[in-house]
Amino acid sequence: MFWKSIVFAALALVSLGHRTAVAQIGVIDFQIVDSESKQQIPARIHLWDSTGKFVRPPTLPFWHDHFVCNGKVRLRVPPGDYRFEIERGPEYRIHYGNFRMLPGARESKVIPLRRILDMSKNGWYSGDLHIRREVKDIPLLMQAEDLYVAPVITWWNQSNKWANHELPESPLQRVEEKRFMHVLSGADERDGGVLLYHKMPAVVDITEGTKHYPSSMHYLIPIRKMPGVHIDIEKPFWWDTPLWIASGMVDSIGLLNNHLQRNKMVSNEAWGKQRDVKRFPGVHGNGQWSQEIYYQILNTGHRIAPSAGSASGTLGNPVGYNRVYVFCGQEFSWDTWWENLKQGKVVVTNGPLMRPLVNGEVPGHVFTAERGESLTLQATLSLAVQDKVEYLEIVRDGLVIENIPLDEYAKMGGRLPGVEFKQSGWMLIRAVTNNSKTYRLASSGPFYVEIGGSRRISKAATQFFIDWLKERQLLVQLDDPQQQQDVLRYYIAAEKYWKSVLEASNVD
Structure with missing residues (x-):
């Protein structure tokens, strides 16, 4: 009886403790x-x-x-x-x-x-090209991030989320009247880097792929033949970037990618081409390296749109942290958005909001003049920021040619200094914040100038990619000689292509 009394007392104390904890x-x-x-x-x-x-x-x-x-x-x-x-x-x-x-x-x-700016009212619609969250959560995620386009990656090399589930009747699904999600995007993620495949009609089995073999081109070539597919280079510094550019099969490249995070940077190049930390030091170095590579691509005469992706579901970013705004005007639709992205009618951002026009045109426009003539481009800009931005920058052919203090920009009523072109080239507008923890910025897509019917092709920029390809080939080491030869043949063909670009160079 004595021991029963002790047990009952102990149980009463536990129960009281539980009620007290709940009450807390x-x-x-x-x-x-x-x-x-x-x-x-x-x-x-x-x-x-x-x-x-x-x-x-x-x-x-x-x-x-x-x-x-x-x-x-x-x-x-x-x-x-x-x-x-x-x-x-x-x-x-x-x-x-x-x-x-x-x-x-x-x-x-x-x-x-408090809303700072409604970009969609002005014809700009946002999307994130790298989303790896659960499909069932995407509608609420899009609404909570005010995102209009969400291609969801559901299959990659060692994973297929549809393996034990029935494919949806339609991979394209509408979320509210003007929001779209697509649930069959895929990724080939191996030693050469990451290619993102969007607007896919079906899952492609790439599970046989090992570190080096087969080449990423083994999957890229047949996927490119699928109608309407959009192919994105996930980061500029991936080793196979020169190969993919040479193929002519890619539509965009992730200028703002998952190394740029909400409160920190992934300040390395993962398994891609490493940056020179003396040229690109510190927290912002990785982001600046991505820009440098992209500008070199533009300097070789290639016109490839910048894109943005957050990799929410893999790294810590929220969905839509890195986003691309595509100008659709009054004609917004799923297909129009992707077509205009490919044409470069874009702004990429993870913070500042900008709506740029140059001579009344949106990014991606090609301005032309006859040989011997010159063109002056006048930019106007609507800008809204949360982090402090001290300067707006005009980048021409890879170099910053104007730093415009924000107070001067305001005095000019949103007009930026004119830029005169006497030869072919390109320009874009950039706003970089003072955030010390991460690289937070907005960049327009390029505006192109073509004088005398030819693009600007830089000898130095082209040689940069030839040297890159040679370095890349030395890293491919396969035990099987036939597999080694099969992979290397794509790099050899790409190097031949870049040498033909070098022969066509007209500057440097």
Whole structure:
């Protein structure tokens, strides 16, 4: 009887402790609204306790350090101090806040998010070309990030999310009236780098691919023949970039990629071509290296659109952190968006919002003149920023030729200095923030100038890629001589192509 009394007393203490613990838990309700319309809007929430540990709701889409909701969420949290950041893509001002939860308390917060700029009202629609999140979560993720185009990568070399699931009747799905998701994008991710395959009609089995064999061209060539497919080089510094450019089969290249993250940089080139850290030092070095390579591509006469991807689901970025805005005007549709991306009617950004025009034209336009004539290009720009931007930059043929302080830009009413071209070339506009943790910027796609019917082809830029290919070939080491020969033949053909470009060079 004595021992029974002790057991009952112990159970009573456990029960009391449980009730006390439950009573300690507090409840906070968040409702997120548009500051003008007062309508509830989906959003992303970052919520941390006083130790820096993030709060993870049990039922909402969560990744890394954040979750999304439809604009209303109830959270149960222990007593303590909390801080939060609430976002809805770059077009809304970030809301910072904090609260103290007392034992058993109930709190309620209505969070107004202020819209900085509505890019879609001006014909610019956003997309993210590298998404690896769960398909079922994509509609809410798109709404919470105010994203219009979301191709979802569901198959790659060692993974196929459809292996044990029936393929959807249509891979293209509409989310609300003007938002589109596609669930059959794929990736070939091996030693030469990563190619992203979008608008795919079916899954392609690439599971036989090993580190070097077969060549990425083994899959690229037949996929390129599929109607409507869009092929993106995921990062500029991948070893096979010169090979893919030479093939003429790629449509865009990830100028803003997953090494650029929300609060930090992946400050290396992974298994790609390493940068010279003396030329490109520090936190921003990797991002600057990507730009340098892209500018070299443009300097060889190739016109390939810049793109952007976040790799949410692989690295810590939210969906849409790196995004590409494509100008569609009043003709926005799924197909128009991809066609205009390919044409370079784009701005890529992970922060600043810009709407650039040059002589009244959007990026990707080709200005022409007869031999012996010159052209003056006059840029106008609408700009909205959250991080501080001190200068706007005009980049011409890979070099910054104008640094325009923001106060001077404002005094000029959004007009930038004119740029005179006496020979063929290209220019773009760039806004780089002062963020010290990551490389946060916006860049227009290039505007092209063609005088006398010929493009600018730089001898030095072309030699850069010839040397790159030679270096790449030395890294391909296969035990099977036949496999080695099969892979190397693509590099040999690419080197021959680049030498023909070198023969056609007209500057440097």
